[in-house]
Amino acid sequence: MSSNSGPADRRALIAFAWLWVGVPLAYGLYELVRKATQLFTG
Amino acid sequence: MSPPVAPPGWSRWLVPPAALSVHLSIGQAYAWSVFKPPLESALGLSGTQSALPFQLGIVMLGLSAAFGGTLVERNGPRWAMTVALICFSSGFLLSALGAATEQYWLIVLGYGFVGGIGLGIGYISPVSTLIKWFPDRPGMATGIAIMGFGGGALIASPWSAQMLESFGSDSSGIAVAFLVHGLSYAVFMTLGVLLIRVPRADQGARGGVESAATAAGARSAPTDPQVSANQAIRTPQFWCLWVVLCMNVTAGIGILEKAAPMITDFFANTSTTVSASAAAGFVALLSAANMAGRIGWSSTSDLIGRKNIYRVYLGVGALMYGLIALAGDSSKPLFILCALVILSFYGGGFATIPAYLKDLFGTYQVGAIHGRLLTAWSTAGVLGPLIVNWIADRQEEAGKDGSSLYTLSLFIMIGLLAVGFVANELVRPVHPRHHLPVPAQKEKEVADVE
Numbered sequence: 001m002s003s004n005s006g007p008a009d010r011r012a013l014i015a016f017a018w019l020w021v022g023v024p025l026a027y028g029l030y031e032l033v034r035k036a037t038q039l040f041t042g
Numbered sequence: 043m044s045p046p047v048a049p050p051g052w053s054r055w056l057v058p059p060a061a062l063s064v065h066l067s068i069g070q071a072y073a074w075s076v077f078k079p080p081l082e083s084a085l086g087l088s089g090t091q092s093a094l095p096f097q098l099g100i101v102m103l104g105l106s107a108a109f110g111g112t113l114v115e116r117n118g119p120r121w122a123m124t125v126a127l128i129c130f131s132s133g134f135l136l137s138a139l140g141a142a143t144e145q146y147w148l149i150v151l152g153y154g155f156v157g158g159i160g161l162g163i164g165y166i167s168p169v170s171t172l173i174k175w176f177p178d179r180p181g182m183a184t185g186i187a188i189m190g191f192g193g194g195a196l197i198a199s200p201w202s203a204q205m206l207e208s209f210g211s212d213s214s215g216i217a218v219a220f221l222v223h224g225l226s227y228a229v230f231m232t233l234g235v236l237l238i239r240v241p242r243a244d245q246g247a248r249g250g251v252e253s254a255a256t257a258a259g260a261r262s263a264p265t266d267p268q269v270s271a272n273q274a275i276r277t278p279q280f281w282c283l284w285v286v287l288c289m290n291v292t293a294g295i296g297i298l299e300k301a302a303p304m305i306t307d308f309f310a311n312t313s314t315t316v317s318a319s320a321a322a323g324f325v326a327l328l329s330a331a332n333m334a335g336r337i338g339w340s341s342t343s344d345l346i347g348r349k350n351i352y353r354v355y356l357g358v359g360a361l362m363y364g365l366i367a368l369a370g371d372s373s374k375p376l377f378i379l380c381a382l383v384i385l386s387f388y389g390g391g392f393a394t395i396p397a398y399l400k401d402l403f404g405t406y407q408v409g410a411i412h413g414r415l416l417t418a419w420s421t422a423g424v425l426g427p428l429i430v431n432w433i434a435d436r437q438e439e440a441g442k443d444g445s446s447l448y449t450l451s452l453f454i455m456i457g458l459l460a461v462g463f464v465a466n467e468l469v470r471p472v473h474p475r476h477h478l479p480v481p482a483q484k485e486k487e488v489a490d491v492e
Contacts, residue, residue, distance in 0.1 A: 010053050017059035020233050021066055021190070028196030032326050039323030039378075 045118025048239035054175040061168030061187035063234035067227045068164040069194015076202040080211035095153040102158025104420035107166050111413030119171040119238045126164030127231040133157025134224030141217035169396045170409035180397035185340025188393040192333040267477040268404035274411045279402050282465045288418035289462030293455045294388025295426035301325045311444040312371050331382040332389040339390025348398040352466045355387040360459040367452040370445040
């Protein structure tokens with residue numbers, strides 16, 4: 001996939017937008033991994 | 043509201059986060075179970091009653107996606123995302139009022155009916171726009187969004203539980219939790235409403251730096267066959283895909299819905315029994331496989347083709363079910379591995395279907411066609427659990443236990459997947475008599491940029 005080559009301000013917006021959705025998703029995944037490890041330790 | 047057209051230089055990489063902000067929000071629906079025990083104790087409800095808002099929400103999801111799809115195509119993704127935001131958030135606000143006043147019908151009406159419309163419109167809102175921005179990778183693009191629907195429950199489940207712990211599990215605590223959910227999701231989904239843009243007809247799909255005649259644009263050339271939603275449902279291809287999706291989802295949901303008791307029962311008569319917390323870990327691992335399948339397999343379909351990837355989902359899926367049935371309780375790792383593969387195919391099946399529809403019917407009303415196809419999901423949502431639960435109950439009554447409780451269900455799932463496999467084999471390019479006439483296509487493209 002070719003990388004984006006938009007103007008600098010668009011890159012800041014892209015970073016913000018991905019962080020906006022990425023941070024909550026990372027939290028959800030972290031909680032998921034914590035729970036999933038119970039399969040091997042529980 | 044006219045569709046928001048991207049200005050020159052707009053990047054297509056702003057579209058997936060816009061879609062994700064909606065799908066990560068509405069995916070909360072699958073975390074409804076967090077509210078069930080507090081509602082039951084605070085309002086004196088039965089388990090069946092406390093499931094009503096979720097069940098009505100899923101019914102409304104199917105209905106609004108099926109019947110609202112054409113409106114979504116006509117008014118564009120920003121209109122659809124705005125409707126989804128208003129319905130989903132006000133559903134929570136009505137539920138907050140219902141909890142505060144202890145009027146349960148308001149929670150059913152708010153979360154189930156009003157919120158459910160938000161689920162359906164929100165689910166299909168970004169599909170057609172993503173495909174238009176990523177004509178070279180439609181599977182990956184829709185995979186990202188539909189992965190978000192799975193991710194929404196992962197976020198909401200611990201978040202809602204934490205909130206109920208902080209505010210309390212009585213009716214006023216639940217009301218505050220609903221209120222915070224409604225306001226937070228409204229803010230979160232606003233990003234999608236503000237960012238979503240449709241590409242200009244003369245704009246390259248790779249960040250606006252290439253012309254429409256280059257690689258990405260060339261695949262969706264104006265002369266590509268386009269089929270309207272009303273015409274699509276008159277084609278055998280639509281109904282073949284309906285059967286494919288329904289069978290694939292039925293097979294996955296059968297395991298997903300009963301995962302914890304299934305793994306516990308399966309190894310109950312062995313030396314390696316499964317504890318309740320280990321079973322919860324197994325369920326979480328299945329959710330991870332479901333999500334990974336959505337983005338992973340859907341992206342793979344861009345490389346190997348849609349028909350081939352469904353051959354894998356349905357053929358290898360049947361093989362995995364066969365392995366579980368034949369191995370019985372002899373190997374726990376094999377059981378877990380097969381279940382993970384099946385769940386990844388379940389997620390992949392959901393995420394790849396919009397790109398399959400685009401291949402067959404073009405981009406013209408792909409969102410609306412997708413909405414109508416989602417009735418297969420509603421059907422599978424009833425079929426899968428019904429088969430597994432009904433058979434397990436009958437087997438138990440017949441005095442069976444352990445893995446043999448599920449053997450018949452597993453073979454039925456193999457049969458369903460075989461039906462789906464045959465339906466996929468029957469899919470052929472759509473006959474030209476169903477295509478839009480070329481002048482109508484051009485008219486539609488002009489309307490897109492106005």
